[in-house]
Every structure is written in structure tokens, then in C-alpha cells.
């Protein structure tokens with residue numbers, strides 16, 4: 001069982017494992033939404049995903065025809081990414097998990113737009 005919450009604590013969710021894979025996504029949409037070099041996610045089955053608290057605070061932004069990005073409208077924490085084309089899975093953000101995610105991250109996505117400033121030199 002995975003649990004997560006947003007920065008203000010208004011939203012809490014749970015997700016059942018197993019994590020199918022975890023990834024760092026460097027697509028330009030993730031960079032914009034997270035305000036960071038990547039969006040980091042754990043892919044889990046959507047059947048086991050539930051918002052336990054603050055569902056009224058969760059806003060979904062349609063960043064593409066099929067992509068939906070859930071975030072807290074109070075504090076702005078990014079919570080999940082899902083695709084209407086593959087409703088069986090949902091990607092929860094690694095940074096909102098409590099306790100911290102300690103599994104492997106197997107994938108890097110959209111490395112062609114990985115920002116040049118990301119590695120510490």
C-alpha cells in the first residue's frame with residue numbers, strides 16, 4: 001500500500017502496489033507543471049487508487065487530448081498523471097509519497113528534452 005499527500009495536507013490518497021515501474025519524465029509538459037527538471041512517477045493500477053481526503057481540492061488539467069494532470073488547487077502539489085486512453089493505470093508522483101518511495105526507478109522518459117542544467121556540475 002502506498003500513501004501520499006500534498007504540501008498543504010488537504011489532499012491524501014492511497015494506491016495499492018505493486019508499482020509496475022517508476023520513471024523520471026523529462027517531457028517539457030512535466031517540466032512546466034512541476035517547475036522542475038522532471039516529473040517523477042510510480043505507475044500503479046488505477047483500481048487501487050483512491051483519494052481519501054480532499055477530493056474537492058483536486059483539479060485535473062487536460063494537458064493533451066488524453067493526458068490528465070491532477071494537482072491540489074490550494075498548494076499546487078502535483079499528485080498524479082493519467083491517460084484516458086489507458087484508464088487501467090495511473091501514475092502517482094514520487095515526491096508526494098509518504099513514507100518516501102524506496103523502490104527502483106527503471107525508466108527515463110523524453111531524455112531528448114532533459115534539461116542541460118539538471119546535472120550538478
Ligand SMILES: [Zn+2]
Pocket residue numbers: 006007008009010011072073074075076077
Ligand atoms: Zn494541497
Ligand SMILES: [Zn+2]
Pocket residue numbers: 025026027028029030031039110
Ligand atoms: Zn512528462
